[in-house]
Amino acid sequence: MKDKKIRFETEVIHLGYQTDEHENSLVPPIYQTSTFTFANAEQGERRFSGAEEGFIYSRLGNPTVKILEERMAALEKGEAALAFASGMAAVSSVLMALTKTGDHILCSKGVYGCTYGLLQILKQKYQINHDFSLMDSTEELERSIQPNTACIYIETPINPTMKLVDLQMVAHIAKAKGIPVVVDNTFCSPYLQTPLSFGCDIVIHSATKYICGHGDVIAGLASGSKECMELISRTTQKDVGGILSPFDAWLLLRGLKTLPVRMDRHCDNAEKLFAFLENHPKVEAIYFPGDSQHPDYPIMKKQMNRSGGMISFAIKGSKATAQLFMNHLQLIKIAVSLGDAETLIQHPATMTHSTVPAGERIKMGIEDNLVRLSVGLEAWEDIKEDLEQAFAKI
Ligand SMILES: *Cc1c(COP(=O)(O)O)cnc(C)c1O
Secondary structure: OOOOOOHHHHHHHHOOOHHHOOOOOOOOOOOOOOEEEOOOOOHHHHHHHHOOOOEEEOOOOOHHHHHHHHHHHOOOOOEEEEEEOOOHHHHHHHHHHOOOOEEEEEEEEOOOOOHHHHHHHHHHHOOEEEEOOOOOOOHHHHHHHOEEEEEEEEEEOOOOEEEEEOOOHHHHHHHOOOOOOEOOOOHHHHHHHHHHHHHHOEEEEEEEOOOOOOOOOEEEEEEEEEHHHHHHHHHHHHHOOOOOOHHHHHHHHHHHHHHHHHHHHHHHHHHHHHHHHHOOOOOEEEEEOOOOOOOOHHHHHHHHOOOOOEEEEEEOOOOOHHHHHHHHHOOOOOOOOOOOOOOOOOOEOOOOOOOOHHHHHHHHHOOOOOHHHHHHHHHHHHHHHHHHHHHHOO
């Protein structure tokens, strides 16, 4: 098996792990240790100088975490990957490694709330500025890139309005200017979208979501070239220190095994629920990458394998109507986060996007009557019936 090329569904289960290197344990052991002993003082010297490979201290590397990193690198079509204590630890380590005072970051119009917060910190404390760009045409993108742009940062689909950014188009322009492109791929997972194969440089995940898939871990991952990952690992990952624990790495390895099976079910359920919601008399607008009427549908066809498990929809009425609808749900849980077995619903205007000023928020299409559904793995009919009974009560 060692050198044979294997497929994605097999990689998520086997890649990066040899049972005969770990007492023939079928499942990777949890190396729950802070440090590693050296046979003698000289070996310690060799490990620290890099003359000899091997573990030193778990913040610098841990065998359980390493299996996860190797597996993730392959799944994202990268050369290397790094694991972090949270999605935000991954985002901050990557952005801090790529930028310095006086630089500029160009972002897609719409990023995760705490990424938005981090950009404010970088600006206020370190004079690293940023702008948001629609990235909907080569002309607009070229105009938005500044002489000091040190990195382009993209989320696609954009949360919660599901607008898409053409990754190949952005990567092509950025490459010509030598600017690295970073993509937050949390909404897709590598099963649905692999940004590195479209020429992007670094992929980030909040592994808390689909990669874990079971709602019991907070974790982050970054993948890319060996050179990029080495830069991050020997600077911001090591010295800022937001590393992943061996136990959480083990839970992610367990979650990853079923990623393709889970994603197909999330997608199947979401497609069926979209068909139900699309023509519902109480739904004013709906945002789903799999909507063939959506202007970004051709981009979805080009860069995503399927359209994912996230649907946002505006309910006819006010904020109070949307909240009443949510309160009447019985099976569907009111919670932020996504990608879990349980179907979750949240209200972006007062939850995930509550820190965005109201005017800005409305411009982004996040009205007070919009809700976001993370479609779970339950029988889709049960999810539909729960939505139906809540619609009947508003
Ligand atoms: C949740 C999320 C993050 C942050 O990840 P944490 O694991 O919560 O730190 C970043 N980006 C996106 C798109 C997310 O959904």
